[in-house]
Amino acid sequence: MRLHRGAGFEAANGIQLGLDLAWDLFFALGVVLLAWNMWRHPRFGRLLAASGIAIAVTFIVLNLTVFPEPPGHSGSIDLGPVIGLWYLIVTIRLAMSGRWAAAHEVTDA
Numbered sequence: 787m788r789l790h791r792g793a794g795f796e797a798a799n800g801i802q803l804g805l806d807l808a809w810d811l812f813f814a815l816g817v818v819l820l821a822w823n824m825w826r827h828p829r830f831g832r833l834l835a836a837s838g839i840a841i842a843v844t845f846i847v848l849n850l851t852v853f854p855e856p857p858g859h860s861g862s863i864d865l866g867p868v869i870g871l872w873y874l875i876v877t878i879r880l881a882m883s884g885r886w887a888a889a890h891e892v893t894d895a
Contacts (some may be wrong), residue, residue: 803854803855804854806856807849807850807853810845810846810849810866811846813869814842814843814849814869815846816844816846817839817841817842817845817869817872817873818839818842819837820836821835821836821837821838822839824838824876829879829880829883829886833880834875834876838876839870841865841868841869842869844865845865845868847867848862848864848865
């Protein structure tokens with residue numbers, strides 16, 4: 787029994803593509819849960835939450851429809867950089883909320 791030359795590469799690449807999908811799903815689920823938690827927060831609001839949920843759900847759908855290839859390699863849109871931009875906006879908003887958080891700090895009396 788003789789295996790063809792690229793069998794090892796194909797097996798390892800299949801594992802890598804599966805791990806890539808698992809990571810993307812984990813990452814997108816984290817975005818959905820964070821955005822869901824921000825929905826009623828006075829400093830983040832519904833617009834930021836809804837955009838995060840919409841981007842992450844679209845990211846999941848795109849990844850699942852083109853599996854086993856990553857969206858960027860299959861000619862589809864890769865929303866990873868868009869999620870990165872969303873996280874940057876969330877981080878900037880968080881940094882701008884320092885005084886607000888200090889003013890609303892709960893102290894144990």
